[in-house]
Amino acid sequence: MGEKAAQPRFSTDREANAWGGRTDGEGVGHLRWHQHVATALPSELDGAVALIGFCSDAGVLRNQGRVGAVDGPAALRTALSPMAIHERRPLLDLGDVVVEGDDLEGGQERLALAVAQALDAGSLPIVLGGGHETAYGTGNGLLRHAAADTGKRIGILNLDAHFDLREEKQRTSGTPFLDLAKEMQRQGREIHYAVLGISRPGNTKALFDTADELGVSYLLDTQCKLDESQRFVAGFLEQIDLLYLTIDLDVLPASVAPGVSAPAGFGVPYEVIRAVCQQVVASGKLAVADVVELNPRFDVDSRTARSAARLIYELSIE
Template sequence: MTMAADVPVPGWKGRSDGPGADRLRWHHMVRTAAGRDEPWDAAFVGFRSDEGVRRNQGRPGAAGGPGALRAALASLALPAPLRALDAGDIAVTCGDLEAGQRRLGEAVGPLVDEGRPVVVLGGGHEAAYGSYLGLARSRAVRAGARLGVLNLDAHFDLRDDPTPSSGTPFLQMARDEERGGRLLDYRVLGISRPSNTERLFRTAGRLGVRYLEDTDCGLLGLDRVEVFVAAFLGGCDLVHLSIDLDVLPAAAAPGVSAPAAYGVPMEIVERVCATVAASGKLAVCDVAELNPELDIDGRTARAGARLIHRVLTGAVAVPRRG
């Protein structure tokens, strides 16, 4: 079983409008792991996995997500210079998801210690547990910083299954925190009631999970969403923001394992991302469930890239953590 960390990634390619700091695009400002000793403002790690989706009886293909997200992000214009490090991909092969999650944690932890935001490019939502493993081993969390996990998702992903999958990452986190004598501060925005069994709602209640349903997250519910996010940010020191692209309506994100019949509008999701970025507390953001094989006109990849762009351009504008 081969698990690869820092797999070389193809050079970022995109439109070029000529020299000058006022003509920058993402592909101009990203370098690979060979340049990681130079200063950087944000980092990317890819997680090439759809093993968790397969185990969760979903539609495989999310292993192609990291490449599609990079391609969609590459030509987006930068408002100011932003140095980004691409630390390569963790590739899950031979079905060994658990080893892949551990390797992802080993890659994420040292990057978090640098005090700048890390974006994990999924991959299935099983990436979230690997991101958490990296946060759990970071200096800030080991020193007692309060970790908050905000999941933008149609699903709780609290399944009590015999083996880890894309449906289990947040229950895995909760159990790890319980073993350390802590309660996971886990909140979800965008829950689809028809897509979650009563057992999952009971599990969420037992764990003290706070959530907003998708029907409460429309434009008319913006005040409610802002209160929800403000309360979350007020209770933590570090944020793990997890974006499952199936939180968006199917028209905006068709290329996912489970497209949303209702979903949360892009305007709301982007507003939440901007608020978290501006808090100065963002440590890790994972973007999950993009399946390029199911995408239409690159819509889902473009939506994910725009959210990453919004998160990072907002986060690097605030003072460095630590």
């Protein structure tokens, strides 16, 4: 008998420790996420949901936003913990990538490695942010995973009030998709980037011009009725093979998501965002996702964390 293959070593900095909560019993019919999630690496990752925390405020601070997203991963785990298990899909927590001080670029590199490793192992990585600077690490992880197949059309669907296409001297929470677009251009890939929920008052004319130059498709928050949103997403999905879904919680109304860096003055209804999450899962094209900009310091009754946890739940159902 041959030697057993060594387990991959993931590029995270610490194990997660925020799982816990009510226990109704140990039988299959009683399980909640905190009882089902594995924090040690199982022998088989294929088909698992792999959670990766990205503890970072660096990009938000550089972007002159209100800090606190560094605590987002722990708050998301707490909100996920009591959710009931109805399907026994494996859940794995790979721990946290921690950005120390202003070392955003180092943290994004470690996140990209962890995401690529999780994808290579056959899992669905879901990254718990962190500010939207998380996206550069998540997106690069997918690009590395798909590096050998340049024929695969990679798409980025951003549920967000903002384009995050700023041109800056250093990476921030406002630059990740321009940074990723440049990386895709360097690799000779077509840029497929779509944003649902754009706030016209929240984005300058220069940002709309950049979006037009890059061929970005977008739907304004005022246009995000359920049918129109689903048509928009369906049209985008037809253009791609692999999807990176990124959810900036400031796409939601401030009444639903008060605990974010930049609360929305209008926002997209929660039921629309939830339906879009279900739609991308049903497409079979979802490769990786992240949920970002949760700021527990400004949350009310964990309202934002609970809303985000439900979206993660929807993404985790096969």
